[in-house]
Amino acid sequence: MRYLFSILFVGGFLIFDAHWTQLDAQVDSTDIERLQDYNWRIMQRKLNNVYIPSDIHDAMIELGEISSESAMNSFRTAPEEDIGRRLFFGLGKWITTNWQFYEGSRFSHYLRNLGLTHPDDMTIFVIESFHRHLNGKDLEVEQRVEKLKDARRLWVRDIYQVDTLQIDTLRPDKN
DSSP: OHHHHHHHHHHHHHHHHHHHHHHHHHHHHHHHHHHHHHHHHTTOSEETTEEOOSSHHHHHHHHHHHSOHHHHHHHHHSOHHHHHHHHTTTHHHHHHHHTTTTTOOHHHHHHHHHTOOSHHHHHHHHHHHHHHHHTTOOOOHHHHHHHHHHHHHHHHHHHHHHHHHHHHHHSOOOO
C-alpha cells in the first residue's frame, strides 16, 4: 500500500509539473508574440490609418495641422499649470488612443526612450509640450521628463505606503 501511495504521489507531481511546463511555454510564446508585435508597431508611420509622429517636434507639427485655429487660440491662452489636467480626458484621450501609447507606437517608443514609461505621463507631456510650443516657449524636454518621472515615483510610493499602512492596521496584536 505504501509503495502504491508513493507511486501515485510522485506520479501526481510529475503530471502537475508537466502541466506547469506547458503553461510556461504558453506564456513564453505569448511574450514573444507581444514583443514581435511591439517591434513591428514601433516601425510603422501609420497605425489604423493614423499618422504616428516620430518625435516631439513632429507631434507638435501634427497637432497643429489637425487643430482648428480657434481651438489653438483657446489652448494657447489657458494657464500652463492646468492644461494637462483640463485636456487629459479630451485631447489627451485622443492622443493616447490614436497614437497608441498603450499598445506601442514609434512615438510612444520615443517617449519611453526619454524616460516616460506610463501612458498618462506621455499624454500630459505631449499636451504641455504643445501648449509651450504654441506660446513660443522652450519645450525643456529633459527637465519636464524628470518632473513627471519624480511625480510618478511619488505616486507609486504613496499608493504602496497606503496599502502597507492599511494592512498593518488590520493585523491583530499578538500578546
